[in-house]
Amino acid sequence: MQKSAAAAHGRAKTAWYFFLLALAALMWAGQGTAVKFLGRHLGPMAITFLPFYVAALLLVPLLVYTRRRNPCAERPGWRDWWRFTVAGVGGQVLAQLGMTWGITKSLASNGAILNLMIPVITAVLASIMLRERLTLLRVAALGIGLAGVLLMSVEDLRHSSLVSSKYLVGNLLILAGCTGSSFYNTYCKGLLARFQEVEILIFSYVTASLASVPLLVWVEPFRLDALSAFDRTSWIAFAFQALLMYGLSMVLFFYVLQHLDVTVASMCVYLIPVFGVLLAIVFLGERLSPVALAGAAIVLAATVLIMKYDAGGAP
Numbered sequence: 001m002q003k004s005a006a007a008a009h010g011r012a013k014t015a016w017y018f019f020l021l022a023l024a025a026l027m028w029a030g031q032g033t034a035v036k037f038l039g040r041h042l043g044p045m046a047i048t049f050l051p052f053y054v055a056a057l058l059l060v061p062l063l064v065y066t067r068r069r070n071p072c073a074e075r076p077g078w079r080d081w082w083r084f085t086v087a088g089v090g091g092q093v094l095a096q097l098g099m100t101w102g103i104t105k106s107l108a109s110n111g112a113i114l115n116l117m118i119p120v121i122t123a124v125l126a127s128i129m130l131r132e133r134l135t136l137l138r139v140a141a142l143g144i145g146l147a148g149v150l151l152m153s154v155e156d157l158r159h160s161s162l163v164s165s166k167y168l169v170g171n172l173l174i175l176a177g178c179t180g181s182s183f184y185n186t187y188c189k190g191l192l193a194r195f196q197e198v199e200i201l202i203f204s205y206v207t208a209s210l211a212s213v214p215l216l217v218w219v220e221p222f223r224l225d226a227l228s229a230f231d232r233t234s235w236i237a238f239a240f241q242a243l244l245m246y247g248l249s250m251v252l253f254f255y256v257l258q259h260l261d262v263t264v265a266s267m268c269v270y271l272i273p274v275f276g277v278l279l280a281i282v283f284l285g286e287r288l289s290p291v292a293l294a295g296a297a298i299v300l301a302a303t304v305l306i307m308k309y310d311a312g313g314a315p
Contacts, residue, residue, distance in 0.1 A: 017259055020252045022271055027249035029275030030240060032111040033283045035103045037237040041229050044101035045220040049212045051238055052096060055246035056205040062251070063202040074194055076203065083191060087200070088208030091184025097212075098177025106170025112276020114174045116299045117145045121182040129186050145302035151295030197254045205246075 038047045067073050076084065103111045120141045127135075184204070191200050216222045230238070 013259075017256045020256050024249040024252045024256075025271035026275045027240075027244045028115075029112050029272045030279055031099065031245050032103045032107075032276055033279045034237040034240050034245065035100050035111075036284055037233050038241070039104045041226055041234055042222075043220045044104050045097065045212075045215050046222045046226070047104070047241075048097045048100040049209070049216060050222070051241035052092075052205070052212070052246055053209050054242035056202070056209045058243070058247055059202045059205060059251075063199065066196065066198055070196075073196070073199070076195075080191075080194075081203075081207070083187075084200070084203040085207040085211065087184055087187050087191070088204040088206070089211045091180050091187060092204055092208040093212055094180030095177050095184060096180075096208075097215075098173050098175075098180055100177075102170045102173030102175075102177060104170070106167050106174060107280065110167070110171055111174050112280070113273045113299060114171065114178060115272045115276075117175060117178045117302070118182050118185075120145050120302055121179050122185055125179075125182050125186045141302045145299050148295045148298030148302065151291060151298060197257055198251075201250055201254065 035047055042050070099111060123141070124139075188200050188204070195203070
């Protein structure tokens with residue numbers, strides 16, 4: 001009886017962890033919808049970094065709490081801060097700005113679907129950065145995925161040139177954001193030997209926040225009076241980005257990592273397209289054409305190909 005009760009308790013805990021992962025994926029998938037609402041009042045850089053700053057500030061107390069519980073934790077040196085800067089700028093800034101800017105020029109549903117390219121790009125970057133073998137399978141999967149990206153933009157290509165194609169440019173920016181996310185995951189693998197996941201997350205948030213300030217000062221100057229034009233929906237979208245998408249979702253993900261293998265936890269990324277398309281349909285009235293659906297299927301095929309036949313392709 002005790003063994004049966006323990007097994008049932010274990011299954012319940014596992015189900016709870018998967019529920020938390022699904023909740024995190026739902027928050028990530030909502031980014032595209034929130035960006036569309038905020039795009040009525042703010043430029044892509046303000047949409048990206050203002051909620052990011054709020055999230056970074058709110059996560060600092062978590063960092064203090066974590067390090068107080070482990071007073072023997074190693075303190076970052078100057079070389080470590082340089083690495084966190086590389087992770088923050090090359091990873092977080094590129095990932096969040098590319099995704100946000102891309103969604104403003106494309107569809108929220110496209111942004112959710114193109115997240116499926118992250119495992120493929122991660123496999124290629126791991127081959128380059130971690131000296132893993134760059135197999136023909138990985139190259140083929142990347143090529144198939146890129147073909148899917150272009151196919152998702154074919155409707156816009158029919159009516160305009162390549163340079164002015166709105167959806168194409170947006171989809172390529174989203175793809176750049178996926179590359180930043182993949183770089184962040186790959187690069188931070190080398191930091192896990194000395195720092196906890198939560199520490200890496202918050203330190204990289206801090207460096208990314210500091211590095212992005214010049215973008216809001218010179219590239220896309222931000223004025224506080226832009227916030228006065230916010231309606232209730234815009235404030236909800238802003239709060240969602242800061243509190244849930246950048247904040248709670250990452251905390252949930254790292255919490256689950258303490259109890260499940262990282263490979264298992266990372267599988268929640270494949271819920272993002274499902275949730276993302278549903279949210280875009282419900283809140284934005286978006287629809288995918290049959291050709292765009294075919295492009296999405298090709299992107300999914302590239303991901304399934306590398307996940308099924310290449311163990312190194314997992315994010």
